[in-house]
Each structure stands twice: as structure tokens, then as C-alpha cells.
Amino acid sequence: MTQENKKAVVLLSGGLDSATTLAIARNEGFGLFALTCLYGQRHQREIESAKKIGRSLGVLEHRLINIDLAGFGGSALTDSDIEVPKDGFDLGDSTRIPPTYVPARNTIFLSFALAWAEVLGVFDIFIGVNTTDYSGYPDCRAEFITAFEKLANLATAAAVEGKGKYKINTPIIDMTKAQIILEGTKLGVDYSLTHSCYDPDQKGRSCGRCDSCRIRLKGFEQAGLKDSIEYVK
Numbered sequence: 313m314t315q316e317n318k319k320a321v322v323l324l325s326g327g328l329d330s331a332t333t334l335a336i337a338r339n340e341g342f343g344l345f346a347l348t349c350l351y352g353q354r355h356q357r358e359i360e361s362a363k364k365i366g367r368s369l370g371v372l373e374h375r376l377i378n379i380d381l382a383g384f385g386g387s388a389l390t391d392s393d394i395e396v397p398k399d400g401f402d403l404g405d406s407t408r409i410p411p412t413y414v415p416a417r418n419t420i421f422l423s424f425a426l427a428w429a430e431v432l433g434v435f436d437i438f439i440g441v442n443t444t445d446y447s448g449y450p451d452c453r454a455e456f457i458t459a460f461e462k463l464a465n466l467a468t469a470a471a472v473e474g475k476g477k478y479k480i481n482t483p484i485i486d487m488t489k490a491q492i493i494l495e496g497t498k499l500g501v502d503y504s505l506t507h508s509c510y511d512p513d514q515k516g517r518s519c520g521r522c523d524s525c526r527i528r529l530k531g532f533e534q535a536g537l538k539d540s541i542e543y544v545k
Contacts, residue, residue, distance in 0.1 A: 319343040320436040320481070321429045323421055324366060324374070326358030328506045328528060329440035329484060331365045332496035336483045337438045339499050344371040345432060347425050351417070352382025352390045357516040361507040368502055377424055387414040389510060396511040398521035409448045410523065412510055418451035422460050422480065430468050435476035437464075444488045457482050489531025497537065504540040517542045 320342040324330045338344055348362040359376070366374040385391035388411040397411060418441065425437045441452040450456065457480050464478040465471040471478055484492050496503065508528045509518035518525050520543040532539040 317343070318436070319345060319372070319432065319434045320438055321345045321347055321425045321432065321434055322371075322438040323425055323440070324348050324362045324371075325440070326361030326363075326365060326506060327440070327508045327524075328489075328496070328503060328531075329442055329492060330362075331369075331440075331501050331503070331506050332492050332499070333438050333440035333484055334365065334369050334371070335496055335499040335501045337436075337481070338369055342436065342438075344369065345428070345434065346371040346374040347421075347428060348374065348376045349379050349421050349424065350376060351379045351414070351420075353414075354389055354392065354396075355507070355510050355512055357509075357512050358507040361505055364505040365502075368505060369500075375428065379420060379424070381414060381417065381420070384415065388412045389414050396522050398511070398519065400523065409450065412523065413449050416451070418449075418456070419460065422464075426464050426468065426478065429478070430470050433470070433475070435470075435478050436481055437478065438481045438483070440484055441482050442484050442487065442489075442492070444486060454482070454485060457485070488534070489527055490534035493531050493535045493537060497535075506541070508541075513544055517544045519544055 320337050322334050322337050322344055324334055324346040346366045350359060382390040388394040388396045394411055429437055443453055461480045470476060508524045510522040510524050511519050518541055
């Protein structure tokens with residue numbers, strides 16, 4: 313594939329990490345096909361963010377796919393009976409899997425991205441997983457990405473027929489949150505468009521107390537920058 317026509321499917325949640333990943337893919341010369349999954353998450357405010365980010369970074373096409381993971385529940389993000397943890401003392405503790413883990417979420421998301429990539433004839437998929445600020449999610453680890461990439465090249469007609477080899481790109485996987493923010497800022501990401509909070513209020517304002525908000529705020533502080541989104545006071 314030539315530099316002029318290389319393309320990639322990028323998973324875009326509307327959060328800080330995926331926005332930065334999208335910008336990195338663009339900077340590497342890829343034509344961008346963004347995929348956002350509506351999976352029954354309580355923080356659907358991020359869907360509007362994903363649309364705005366896609367437009368701001370010039371995606372060629374942006375697909376929104378409905379996947380009803382709320383039908384299974386089992387996570388504080390998809391089940392209203394499970395509370396989103398806040399103000400914990402074990403932020404970033406990789407020895408626990410928090411209740412905000414959504415069962416098999418990244419496996420499912422990557423499967424949809426792979427299906428679209430095969431239809432498009434695209435062999436690069438980008439996902440904004442990160443292990444340095446690891447929150448205990450098993451599907452954010454490098455081992456998982458390696459395993460899924462192997463699966464992709466075993467389970468698709470395009471790969472089996474030798475049309476290409478799938479690559480799961482994880483450009484921010486080893487970055488700290490501050491490094492991610494600095495890289496995105498350099499690449500022109502408007503972080504005021506992003507949304508990270510697991511439990512925003514009815515006005516869409518971030519709580520500032522869930523793990524995702526706290527990791528984000530810590531990242532901006534360490535980067536020496538101000539977070540421009542609105543938080544509940």
C-alpha cells in the first residue's frame with residue numbers, strides 16, 4: 313500500500329486517549345475511518361464528543377455502531393445498580409479489576425473494527441489502550457493486543473487469501489497520561505472536545521471524582537497544562 317492511499321480504522325470513544333490515537337494515526341499519514349460503539353454506557357455524553365473530535369481531525373468516515381452490552385450488565389458503566397467508585401485511595405492499582413471494567417469490551421470493539429476493516433480492504437487498526445496508567449483492565453494489556461492480532465490474521469478471508477496482514481496499532485500503550493496529553497497537544501488535539509468521566513451529571517459535566525476523571529486531572533497537572541472541560545464544582 314502506498315503512502316498516498318494507506319488507510320486505517322480507528323476506534324474512537326470520545327475520550328482523551330482515543331482522540332490522541334486518532335491524531336497520531338493522522339500524523340502518520342493514514343486516511344481515517346473512525347468507529348464509535350454505543351454499548352449502553354451510562355456516560356453517553358462521550359458519543360457527542362466522538363462526533364466533534366472526528367470532525368475536528370478530518371476523518372473520512374465516522375460510523376456509530378449500536379452494541380447492547382447493557383443487556384448483559386456486569387459493569388458499573390452498563391448497569392445502573394452498580395455504583396461508579398469515587399474518591400478511592402488505590403488509583404492506578406493494577407492488582408485489582410475495578411467494577412468499571414466492561415466484560416470483553418475491547419475484544420468486542422476490535423472485532424467490529426476488524427469486520428469493517430476487512431470490508432474496506434484496510435489492514436491497520438488503531439486503538440487507544442494504555443498500560444502505564446493501567447486501571448486493572450485486562451483487555452488493555454500488550455499481551456491481549458498481540459493475541460487479538462494473531463486471531464485477526466487467522467480468522468479473516470483477507471488475511472488467509474494473502475491480501476494483507478492485519479496490524480493492531482497501539483501508539484500510546486506505554487505513555488503516561490501526561491505524555492499522551494503533551495503528544496496530542498503537539499498534534500493539535502482540542503481536549504475541550506473530549507469526555508472522560510464515567511458518571512457525568514445531567515448537564516454533561518464531569519464529576520472529577522471517578523478514576524477516569526482523577527487520572528485525567530493528574531495527567532494535565534503533570535503535563536503543566538489546564539484541563540479545559542467543565543467539572544462539577
